[in-house]
Amino acid sequence: MADGTRAIFSALDNAKTQVYHFKAIVIAGMGFFTDAYDLFCITAVTKLLGRLYYYDPSLSKPGALPDNVNNAITGVALCGTLAGQLFFGWLGDKLGRKKVYGITLITMVGCALMSGFSFGSTAQSVMTSLCFFRFWLGFGIGGDYPLSAVIMSEYANQKTRGGFIAAVFAMQGIGILVAGAVAMFVSKSFLVAYPAPDFLTDRVLSTQPQGDFVWRIVLMFGAVPAVLTYYWRMKMPETARFTALVEGDHKKAAADMAKVLEKDIHVHDSKPPISGKSNNSYGLFSREFMKRHGLHLVGTSTTWFLLDIAFYSLQLTQKDVYPAIGLLPKAATLNAIEEVYRISRSMFLVALFATVPGYWFTVFLIDKIGRSVIQLGGFLLMSIFMAIVGFRYGDLRGEKTNCDVNSTKEFCGGNTKLFAILYGLTFFFANFGPNSTTFIVPAELFPARFRSTCHGISAAAGKAGAIIGAFVVQSYTLHTDSDGIRRAIIGLSVVNLTGFFFTFLVPETKGRSLEEISGEDKSFNAEIVPNVEMV
Numbered sequence: 001m002a003d004g005t006r007a008i009f010s011a012l013d014n015a016k017t018q019v020y021h022f023k024a025i026v027i028a029g030m031g032f033f034t035d036a037y038d039l040f041c042i043t044a045v046t047k048l049l050g051r052l053y054y055y056d057p058s059l060s061k062p063g064a065l066p067d068n069v070n071n072a073i074t075g076v077a078l079c080g081t082l083a084g085q086l087f088f089g090w091l092g093d094k095l096g097r098k099k100v101y102g103i104t105l106i107t108m109v110g111c112a113l114m115s116g117f118s119f120g121s122t123a124q125s126v127m128t129s130l131c132f133f134r135f136w137l138g139f140g141i142g143g144d145y146p147l148s149a150v151i152m153s154e155y156a157n158q159k160t161r162g163g164f165i166a167a168v169f170a171m172q173g174i175g176i177l178v179a180g181a182v183a184m185f186v187s188k189s190f191l192v193a194y195p196a197p198d199f200l201t202d203r204v205l206s207t208q209p210q211g212d213f214v215w216r217i218v219l220m221f222g223a224v225p226a227v228l229t230y231y232w233r234m235k236m237p238e239t240a241r242f243t244a245l246v247e248g249d250h251k252k253a254a255a256d257m258a259k260v261l262e263k264d265i266h267v268h269d270s271k272p273p274i275s276g277k278s279n280n281s282y283g284l285f286s287r288e289f290m291k292r293h294g295l296h297l298v299g300t301s302t303t304w305f306l307l308d309i310a311f312y313s314l315q316l317t318q319k320d321v322y323p324a325i326g327l328l329p330k331a332a333t334l335n336a337i338e339e340v341y342r343i344s345r346s347m348f349l350v351a352l353f354a355t356v357p358g359y360w361f362t363v364f365l366i367d368k369i370g371r372s373v374i375q376l377g378g379f380l381l382m383s384i385f386m387a388i389v390g391f392r393y394g395d396l397r398g399e400k401t402n403c404d405v406n407s408t409k410e411f412c413g414g415n416t417k418l419f420a421i422l423y424g425l426t427f428f429f430a431n432f433g434p435n436s437t438t439f440i441v442p443a444e445l446f447p448a449r450f451r452s453t454c455h456g457i458s459a460a461a462g463k464a465g466a467i468i469g470a471f472v473v474q475s476y477t478l479h480t481d482s483d484g485i486r487r488a489i490i491g492l493s494v495v496n497l498t499g500f501f502f503t504f505l506v507p508e509t510k511g512r513s514l515e516e517i518s519g520e521d522k523s524f525n526a527e528i529v530p531n532v533e534m535v
Contacts, residue, residue: 027236032171033178050070051336053123069127080135081139116216176356177352184341194210241514305461306496354428366440
């Protein structure tokens with residue numbers, strides 16, 4: 001590596017933590033806040049959509065989404081996210097991180113608003129419109145994964161890099177929390193303003209027309225944080241590592257670094273400006289790439305894939321799990337907007353006490369105990385807790401066979417508190433575990449010119465797992481008895497255990513510079529040798 005280039009990166013790696021680092025965390029993190037909000041707010045309103053658009057008066061029971069529609073609404077954004085991760089990940093290495101960053105945000109803002117404006121004269125046309133806009137919303141969200149991770153990794157110093165990237169990703173937990181809070185606030189406001197009928201049957205079967213405003217407001221709110229951060233994203237400089245290692249412009253890299261470190265940096269070239277790209281110019285998926293990084297990419301992709309099968313199966317089926325464990329009354333006793341309020345309140349509580357703390361445990365401990373330990377421990381404990389729930393499913397729920405013969409309850413005698421604790425611990429160790437580390441490590445392992453692309457590939461593999469969770473696992477749990485659900489949970493436990501073993505393909509990155517991890521410190525020979533002076 002050229003001495004000047006080495007000096008630039010050394011200054012970044014050894015820089016003291018300062019205001020700009022925290023500013024970058026907030027700017028990049030608000031994208032993830034928006035991502036999580038947009039992806040998971042749909043859980044709070046899915047059942048309301050069924051009551052609004054698929055109510056059949058002749059059946060004398062609340063309406064419900066057909067299975068194919070339910071799967072499409074919850075899964076189509078994941079399909080868009082997968083496509084966006086691959087496309088924007090590749091584009092981020094071609095055009096630069098900053099240029100692509102604004103495109104993803106505009107896409108997210110526009111499609112979040114249009115999701116709320118989904119139009120049509122029939123239920124089918126409204127759902128089709130909603131799925132169309134949620135696909136493109138997911139496409140924009142997908143771009144935020146590789147770009148936010150790579151930007152933060154390339155801005156951060158060596159000592160606290162893992163914590164900084166984890167803090168960006170931790171905003172996902174805040175987004176899930178706020179998704180529950182917003183849905184809870186909006187639905188409660190409408191309940192107060194438009195009370196449901198007093199008579200039980202009327203209250204359950206009636207769906208106030210105001211319910212149509214509830215789900216639209218909840219979905220459209222996702223545009224607000226994205227709009228608020230657009231200006232600051234456009235003010236962020238390009239990362240010095242991309243500018244120096246990919247574009248070969250050392251003067252601009254030094255100038256960009258000066259903005260980050262708040263120091264004057266002067267570069268004097270010993271030659272006229274010419275291409276400073278690496279002589280180590282092997283291509284993506286070339287034999288040399290596969291020799292150096294092939295197993296790394298397999299490791300980051302498979303672990304993210306396996307994690308997301310379990311993680312998204314849990315997230316997207318919350319609306320069905322809550323009634324089963326006693327956190328939510330059965331739909332047959334609730335008005336449509338009341339049901340939104342109860343589901344969103346349960347989402348909020350699980351996020352507050354299980355999901356969010358897991359993310360922040362990672363932030364504070366990842367640079368102390370390392371990525372591998374957190375990921376291995378998370379996968380293993382998730383597997384154990386899900387195995388307990390699976391093997392003791394009937395006992396924990398207290399199925400009717402255990403009840404008094406005169407009992408009219410569907411479930412009784414079970415330990416729903418223990419069920420809720422085990423369910424919450426699974427979320428906690430997902431986030432203080434592989435859900436965080438699978439995002440962090442791909443932003444550190446690969447060379448700068450492939451970093452965004454490889455992160456996008458790894459993230460897309462994760463979304464492929466999430467799609468399996470949305471379309472396969474969710475469908476299976478909707479159409480099976482308790483024994484089938486028990487088998488599904490045990491199967492997810494095995495998936496987590498498999499992720500535990502694939503983690504050994506991923507090396508530890510704690511305490512090393514990005515160039516040391518990727519091998520660029522040994523193989524990069526720039527044609528320009530600039531002199532760097534820091535004031």
